Amino acid sequence: MKTSCRVVRSIAPSTDVAGLAKVLSNHVGSCLSCQAELARYGKLRRQLASLAEVTVQAPEPLAAEVAAAVASNGNPAETEAGLAHPVRVAAAAGAVVAAAAGAAAVAAWRHSRIVTS
Amino acid sequence: MGNPMPPERVKPNDEELLVLAMAGDRAAFSDLVRHHQDEVYTLAVRLVADRELAEDISQEAFVRAWRALPNFRRDAKFSTWMHRITVNVAWTQRRKQRRHRADPIDESFTEPVAESISPERAAESAAIQGSLRDALNNLPRPTRTVVVLKDVYGWTHGEIAERLEITIAAAKVRLHRGRKQLRNQLWAEMEEDV
Numbered sequence A: 001m002k003t004s005c006r007v008v009r010s011i012a013p014s015t016d017v018a019g020l021a022k023v024l025s026n027h028v029g030s031c032l033s034c035q036a037e038l039a040r041y042g043k044l045r046r047q048l049a050s051l052a053e054v055t056v057q058a059p060e061p062l063a064a065e066v067a068a069a070v071a072s073n074g075n076p077a078e079t080e081a082g083l084a085h086p087v088r089v090a091a092a093a094g095a096v097v098a099a100a101a102g103a104a105a106v107a108a109w110r111h112s113r114i115v116t117s
Numbered sequence B: 001m002g003n004p005m006p007p008e009r010v011k012p013n014d015e016e017l018l019v020l021a022m023a024g025d026r027a028a029f030s031d032l033v034r035h036h037q038d039e040v041y042t043l044a045v046r047l048v049a050d051r052e053l054a055e056d057i058s059q060e061a062f063v064r065a066w067r068a069l070p071n072f073r074r075d076a077k078f079s080t081w082m083h084r085i086t087v088n089v090a091w092t093q094r095r096k097q098r099r100h101r102a103d104p105i106d107e108s109f110t111e112p113v114a115e116s117i118s119p120e121r122a123a124e125s126a127a128i129q130g131s132l133r134d135a136l137n138n139l140p141r142p143t144r145t146v147v148v149l150k151d152v153y154g155w156t157h158g159e160i161a162e163r164l165e166i167t168i169a170a171a172k173v174r175l176h177r178g179r180k181q182l183r184n185q186l187w188a189e190m191e192e193d194v
């Protein structure tokens, strides 16, 4: 493998043809191997970008689990505590509530919603 | 003239829900969660490659968002803010976990293809994304995190560096390394010894 090919291979993950120095872009212009290598990275980047169009459906219980955790969490608008609370403990407590109480916890959340609104 | 159309039931948009949630309305926040749970979960799955862990991370991210709502300055969209929180939670969780074991890779995980694209394109995408997903899952999580945030979600190196508390140079190195590893996995058979 030529030195220029090695250089192109080493920088290809972070560059494209437009980003190459003049001497390298001259080389790439006449080297199919380097053109192919740059094309692979271009294709890879496009494929990765296309993943942004794909959404994975969240598990069914997620929204109810969050609601249960939030119900056991107090109202930050009143406490003005924001991030000051230890988040992990509260989230874990929420998860336990959700797992143990299930629908009952959601019902409690709905009740609290009526009370607070 | 026919009967007048019944007034359409207007669904509150994110902005209205956000205002209500910031005032402590749990129902409004719950609607926000439903609107955004798929995108938050998708990001979490991409970052940790494990569905159960991604569910835990999504839940914690939303709880953290609920508590931080009074501090939300609305200079970013709610979805952007949720992405940042999700990345934080996943990154923090990784720190806790990394001494115990390597990244869990959920072999059974199959990423459904969005319904909005054509069937032909969906089939093609599914095949490409299957091998790409496998290759991504094989990356070490710090590397995968940078690749996902930069190349899938379009974050800048500056945003990535700030969120992960690393230098911009380190973010660039991880991206370079990650793309190279992906390339080697996806085109291994084309490695040439010319």
Ligand SMILES: [Zn+2]
Residues within 6 Å of the ligand: A002, A004, A005, A006, A008, A027, A028, A031, A032, A033, A034
């Ligand atoms: Zn060459």
